[in-house]
Amino acid sequence: MNRQELVNLIKERQSYLCVGLDTDLQKIPKHLLSHADPVFAFNKAIIDATKDLCVAYKINTAFYESMGIRGWESLQRTIEYIPSGIFTIADAKRGDIGNTSTQYAKTFFDTYNFDSVTVAPYMGRDSVEPFLQFPEKWAIMLGLTSNEGSRDFQLQQFGDEFLFEKVLKAGMQWGTPDNLMFVVGATQSSQLGYIRKLVPDHFFLVPGVGAQGGSLEEISRQAMNKDCGLLVNASRAIIYAGNGEDFAEEARKVAKQYQLEMASYLSQIAVGTL
Amino acid sequence: MNRQELVNLIKERQSYLCVGLDTDLQKIPKHLLSHADPVFAFNKAIIDATKDLCVAYKINTAFYESMGIRGWESLQRTIEYIPSGIFTIADAKRGDIGNTSTQYAKTFFDTYNFDSVTVAPYMGRDSVEPFLQFPEKWAIMLGLTSNEGSRDFQLQQFGDEFLFEKVLKAGMQWGTPDNLMFVVGATQSSQLGYIRKLVPDHFFLVPGVGAQGGSLEEISRQAMNKDCGLLVNASRAIIYAGNGEDFAEEARKVAKQYQLEMASYLSQIAVGTL
Numbered sequence: 139m140n141r142q143e144l145v146n147l148i149k150e151r152q153s154y155l156c157v158g159l160d161t162d163l164q165k166i167p168k169h170l171l172s173h174a175d176p177v178f179a180f181n182k183a184i185i186d187a188t189k190d191l192c193v194a195y196k197i198n199t200a201f202y203e204s205m206g207i208r209g210w211e212s213l214q215r216t217i218e219y220i221p222s223g224i225f226t227i228a229d230a231k232r233g234d235i236g237n238t239s240t241q242y243a244k245t246f247f248d249t250y251n252f253d254s255v256t257v258a259p260y261m262g263r264d265s266v267e268p269f270l271q272f273p274e275k276w277a278i279m280l281g282l283t284s285n286e287g288s289r290d291f292q293l294q295q296f297g298d299e300f301l302f303e304k305v306l307k308a309g310m311q312w313g314t315p316d317n318l319m320f321v322v323g324a325t326q327s328s329q330l331g332y333i334r335k336l337v338p339d340h341f342f343l344v345p346g347v348g349a350q351g352g353s354l355e356e357i358s359r360q361a362m363n364k365d366c367g368l369l370v371n372a373s374r375a376i377i378y379a380g381n382g383e384d385f386a387e388e389a390r391k392v393a394k395q396y397q398l399e400m401a402s403y404l405s406q407i408a409v410g411t412l
Numbered sequence: 413m414n415r416q417e418l419v420n421l422i423k424e425r426q427s428y429l430c431v432g433l434d435t436d437l438q439k440i441p442k443h444l445l446s447h448a449d450p451v452f453a454f455n456k457a458i459i460d461a462t463k464d465l466c467v468a469y470k471i472n473t474a475f476y477e478s479m480g481i482r483g484w485e486s487l488q489r490t491i492e493y494i495p496s497g498i499f500t501i502a503d504a505k506r507g508d509i510g511n512t513s514t515q516y517a518k519t520f521f522d523t524y525n526f527d528s529v530t531v532a533p534y535m536g537r538d539s540v541e542p543f544l545q546f547p548e549k550w551a552i553m554l555g556l557t558s559n560e561g562s563r564d565f566q567l568q569q570f571g572d573e574f575l576f577e578k579v580l581k582a583g584m585q586w587g588t589p590d591n592l593m594f595v596v597g598a599t600q601s602s603q604l605g606y607i608r609k610l611v612p613d614h615f616f617l618v619p620g621v622g623a624q625g626g627s628l629e630e631i632s633r634q635a636m637n638k639d640c641g642l643l644v645n646a647s648r649a650i651i652y653a654g655n656g657e658d659f660a661e662e663a664r665k666v667a668k669q670y671q672l673e674m675a676s677y678l679s680q681i682a683v684g685t686l
Binding site for chain 1: 434472474475477478479480481484485488503505506507508509510512513515516518519522523524532533534535536537538539540554557558559560561562563564565566568569570571575578579582
């Protein structure tokens with residue numbers, strides 16, 4: 139999916155919601171465990187219940203990988219089930235020397251046909267560039283993450299700037315707003331406005347709204363740009379909203395709340411009142 | 413495998429060679445392509461030909477992941493075929509927030525029974541610690557890598573130290589020489605001696621000898637400690653030494669050269685002449 143298609147999708151749906159499919163066998167409703175592929179059965183119901191409310195699905199590959207080949211089968215069924223026209227993210231945090239990153243890019247862009255993959259920056263330019271060579275595919279590079287450990291390196295100062303600023307600036311030289319997004323953590327919302335000034339045009343994938351506590355209003359106020367420029371992810375807050383037979387309806391209710399709130403911020407930004 | 417077992421293995425075999433199974437369908441001998449699982453057929457032959465000369469095998473997961481489920485099947489057959497008592501490394505460069513890193517640790521330690529996995533440090537302490545919770549299993553954290561892109565962030569200065577030094581020092585606080593190793597790149601051999609002073613006890617996984625050009629003598633002189641403390645990896649230089657029916661014999665010849673050279677450095681260090 140290219141940038142204009144993504145921007146159009148956000149406008150049409152009045153949503154910049156990304157639903158995170160961090161599907162964990164331990165946490166899904168018990169009645170699904172009799173299915174041949176309980177993870178896919180869960181994801182299918184969540185997708186059916188939310189596909190008109192979100193613009194993206196994010197698959198956290200770790201939850202699938204940990205189940206071995208069975209998990210990759212669930213992942214493959216899930217990515218194939220997501221309706222075309224919705225943006226897909228492999229949240230895999232890959233990154234290695236050039237020829238190895240090329241293999242990872244092939245994995246997620248060719249083998250599984252995701253629109254994007256999250257990428258770790260520590261190994262530098264030649265570890266990220268292979269992900270930027272595929273037409274209408276995206277790398278989403280870690281900038282500032284929302285976990286406690288972001289203080290260990292990302293928020294350490296290099297002279298007059300933090301490491302994460304150096305990473306964002308480098309990324310802006312390697313990729314463009316058409317093939318590179320950044321992960322910018324929601325629990326650091328005080329810094330979101332500063333980061334938006336530094337990076338005016340690129341999309342941000344903001345994890346951690348909901349269960350992890352970021353405020354959607356604050357994120358939107360600080361970091362929305364004229365094209366929206368945001369994909370805000372909620373995983374547990376949506377997919378585990380309910381735990382009974384009606385889990386998908388419960389998930390839809392929460393997704394709908396987010397979508398309505400997002401529609402409100404999109405119209406406020408359109409008239410300049412956000 | 414625990415540290416003492418690894419040290420004993422190195423002494424017994426007079427080797428600290430790690431053979432990297434970066435197996436690529438495009439590069440293996442053509443006559444293998446008729447096998448049901450050509451990647452495993454290749455790996456099996458390489459393992460048979462080198463298993464008495466090396467102390468570790470490193471599987472670069474990207475090459476397997478890019479083939480989808482078929483690739484994971486080849487990976488599983490390969491890890492099961494490696495004789496017990498040889499150290500195994502999943503070169504996967506994972507790292508994410510805590511609950512996701514726990515899923516990655518389960519993937520490689522429980523589901524596939526690797527001894528170790530390579531880990532990316534950018535997300536900090538809570539992204540690395542889940543890999544340190546498994547008895548007799550190891551995290552191998554990126555310190556200084558051998559690629560061009562190591563200059564982008566790792567070799568940037570934070571006040572009076574480079575980022576990679578900060579990463580190594582942090583790692584030493586999070587893990588111990590019994591559950592944490594570091595990736596230290598061979599093409600930076602001028603810095604290996606300095607890094608060994610900074611990190612006296614932990615094992616280093618040194619990639620990039622051979623095809624990538626590091627000198628085994630220089631690496632050994634600079635970075636060996638009293639327990640050896642090194643796993644030196646060669647991938648392409650060994651596994652693609654030949655391209656005909658005799659590829660495994662050719663691989664064995666190169667592995668044997670490395671092993672003999674390593675035996676020489678181990679005896680020199682034992683008598684203090686290295």
